[in-house]
Amino acid sequence: MIFTIARNELRRMFLSPLAWTILAVVLLILAFMFLSNLQYFVMIQSRLLSMGSDQGLTAVVVAPLLGNAAVVLLLVVPLVSMRLVADERRNKTLSLLFSAPVSMTEIVLGKYLSLVGFLWLILALVALMPLSLLAGGTLDFGMFGAGLLGLALLLAGFAAVGLFMSTLTQHQTVAAVSTFGVLLLFWILDWAGQGSGASGILGYMSILNHYEPFLRGIFDTSDAAYLVLFILTFLMLSIRRLDMDRLGG
C-alpha cells in the first residue's frame, strides 16, 4: 500500500515540469562544480605528489562535490517537498486517502518514500560523475561510499523535514519557506556560541557536524544514529499532524 501511494506520487511528480527542471538545473550546477574541481586537481596534482601528500582524487574532487551537493539540495528539497500534502489539502484530494482503507502511517510513509526516491535518484546521477573518473584513474571507494551514504541519509533527513512542513499548511510557498528555514537553521546551528561552552549542545544538534565526518570517509554510528533519529522524529510528527486533521477542526 505504501508503494502504491509512493508510485502514484512519483508519477505525478514527473508529470509536472518541476521535477524535470530541478533534475536539469541541479545536475548542470553540480557538473560545473565537479569539472572546476577536477581542473583544480589537475593543476595541483604534481605539487601534491612532490609534497608527498596523501590527498588523492577522492579527497580533492569527490568530497567537495558531495559537500556542495548537500548545500545545493538544501535549497532544492523545499521546492520538491512543498506540494506533498499542502497541495492535496488545497485541492481537497486528501479525502481520497483518508476514506480509503489505509492508515495515516501508510500515507505518510508512501509520500515520504516518493520524495526520498526522487532525491536518491539525483544522488545516483551525481554519483555517476566521480565514477566517470574511473576511466583514467582510481577512487578511494571507502571514502566515496561513506560520502554517498552520508549524503543519502542527509537527504532523507531533509525530506522528512520537508514532508512535515508540508503537512502543516495548505499553502505550498509557506511549506517551502519554512522547510528552508528549518533546514538552514539546523545547518548553521553550530555557529552559535562558537568557542564558548554553549556550542556543545547546539553544535551537537547541528546537522552539518554529523555530515562532515562522512565526507572525510569516517563512518561513525553516532552520526548515522543522529540522522536516523532526525528522520524518525519528523516522520512521527507528520503522522501526528495528519491525525490532527481528523481530530481537530
Add this chain to the structure above:
Amino acid sequence: MSDEVLVEVEDLSRFYGAILAVKHINFSIRRGQVLGFLGPNGAGKTTTMQILSGNLAPSTGRVRIAGHDLLEDPHGAKQAIGYLPEQPPVYRELTVDEYLDYCAGLNRIARSQRRAAREAAKKKCGLSDVGRRLIGNLSKGYQQRVGLAQAIIHLPPVIILDEPTVGLDPIQIREIRHLIRELGKEHGVILSTHILPEVQATCDQVQIINKGELVLNDSIEGLSRHMQSSALSVGLRNTPDLDLIQGITGVKSVQDQGDGRLHVFYDPAIDPTEALVELAVQKRWGLYELQPQRASLEDIFVHITTEEHESLTGAVA
C-alpha cells in the same frame, strides 16, 4: 430489499472548538435503501458525511459500517465505504484510467482484478470513451462522474455522496440520479443535498437536519402521506378573526395569503375541517372554497427548519 443494516450511527456529536456542529444524531441505513440527507447550508450535512467516511473523528458517539466500528476497525469500515466529497478528489494531471487504477489499488483490489474493476466502474458512470483523457481537461460533469466512479470502484456496501449533482447540467443530473437509483438497489446510499426534488426523485428515506439536529426521519411514502393532509387552503369573502381559527383544536398555524385566502396548517391526527366549516357558517365568513393542500417537500422543509429557528430565538429572548 434485504434487512441487513449497513450503517448504524449512535449518539454522534462533533465539536468545532466550542461550536457543536452535529448534535447527538442517531440513524441507520439498510441495504437497498437510498437515504436523502437534507438541510440548509451549514446544517451539519457535510460534517456528518465526513465523519461517516472517516475524514473527521467524532467527538462522541459510535459509527458502525457493515459491522465494523469506524474507530476500532477503521480498515474494515473504510473498505466498506465509497465516498464522493463535495469536490471530487481527482488528480488533474492523471488520465481517467491512471486515476481509477490508483483508486483500485488504494482500495486493495488485487492487481489482476484492477482492470476489470476499472472498466466496470467506467461503464456504470458513462466514462468508457474518456479513459485516456486527462482529468484536468474534462468538464465539471465528467469530473464529477470520475469522482463517482472512484467511490464505487471497489463495490462498497455503503456509498456516501455529498451533493453529487452540484454544477451539472439538467441532462447530467438526470443521468446521475438514475445511476444513484441503480446503485441503491444493491448498496446502501447516503446522499446529501439541498435540492428538494432530488430527494423526491431518488430517495426512499428522508432525513432533515437543521443546526446539527435531526428534525425529521421518515420514508418518502410516510412523508407524502404526511404532506397530503396537513394543510387546508380556505377561501373566505369576509375577513375572519384569525385568532378564532387558531383556537380550533388541531390547528397549528394560520397564514393569511391575502385576498381572503388562508392557509391552515393542522396536526394530521386531528382533522379540524368540519369544525372550521361550522365556524365559518356561524360567523358568516362567506366560505366559497375549501381545499386540502398537498404540501410539497419544500413546504415541510421550510416549515420544519424555520419552526426550529423560531423556537430557538424564542428561547434566547
